Amino acid sequence: DVKVTQSSRYLVKRTGEKVFLECVQDMDHENMFWYRQDPGLGLRLIYFSYDVKMKEKGDIPEGYSVSREKKERFSLILESASTNQTSMYLCASSSGNLPEVSEQYFGPGTRLTVT
Amino acid sequence: KNEVEQSPQNLTAQEGEFITINCSYSVGISALHWLQQHPGGGIVSLFMLSSGKKKHGRLIATINIQEKHSSLHITASHPRDSAVYICAAPRAYSGNTPLVFGKGTRLSVIA
Numbered sequence: 001d002v003k004v005t006q007s008s009r010y011l012v013k014r015t016g017e018k019v020f021l022e023c024v025q026d027m028d029h030e031n032m033f034w035y036r037q038d039p040g041l042g043l044r045l046i047y048f049s050y051d052v053k054m055k056e057k058g059d060i061p062e063g064y065s066v067s068r069e070k071k072e073r074f075s076l077i078l079e080s081a082s083t084n085q086t087s088m089y090l091c092a093s094s095s096g097n098l099p100e101v102s103e104q105y106f107g108p109g110t111r112l113t114v115t
Numbered sequence: 116k117n118e119v120e121q122s123p124q125n126l127t128a129q130e131g132e133f134i135t136i137n138c139s140y141s142v143g144i145s146a147l148h149w150l151q152q153h154p155g156g157g158i159v160s161l162f163m164l165s166s167g168k169k170k171h172g173r174l175i176a177t178i179n180i181q182e183k184h185s186s187l188h189i190t191a192s193h194p195r196d197s198a199v200y201i202c203a204a205p206r207a208y209s210g211n212t213p214l215v216f217g218k219g220t221r222l223s224v225i226a
Contacts, residue, residue, distance in 0.1 A: 033213065043203075043216040045213055045215075087155060090156070100144070100146060103163055104160060108155075
């Protein structure tokens with residue numbers, strides 16, 4: 001079974017803190033994604049990566065950065081957390097060169113609250 | 116960028132009812148995805164289809180490429196089917212593109 005793990009299920013941070021969200025997959029997948037999910041807005045893509053050290057901006061990259069130093073690990077960084085970044089963050093991975101026709105496997109999510 | 120619309124947003128059904136959730140998209144695609152999210156957050160992939168129909172247990176997914184429309188049907192619904200159902204499509208017709216997601220349909224099945 002593919003397993004995607006995220007470092008925390010729940011996280012509470014203060015405004016201005018630097019926040020690291022870690023995602024690890026154990027199936028040697030090439031593609032990894034970070035989404036945020038908000039009520040009424042659905043899943044929105046923050047950043048994605050199709051290879052080690054490669055990253056591409058998604059639809060809402062402002063205020064975020066990512067790192068992919070190893071194939072299995074994709075980290076999301078909030079440089080200076082703000083209250084409008086309070087959300088559920090979901091990581092996903094998939095295999096192959098055509099991610100649009102590959103099944104995505106999701107982590108359990110991290111519910112981040114910024115106070 | 117592809118626009119993905121789902122309907123209805125919310126759906127309440129009695130146990131045993133036949134359920135249909137609809138998804139439309141604006142740009143021709145190579146495959147459409149249906150996913151399920153249970154309370155607690157976990158998302159699992161149900162179907163990926165590019166034509167015709169796929170069936171898994173009581174779940175059936177259909178797609179009409181010409182009309183840019185897909186449906187997810189649940190036969191003999193059960194309270195354990197209560198979840199959010201999400202459809203997703205590639206954001207562009209060209210390859211190597213991430214998915215764009217609908218806002219989801221929240222289904223509640225009452226015993």
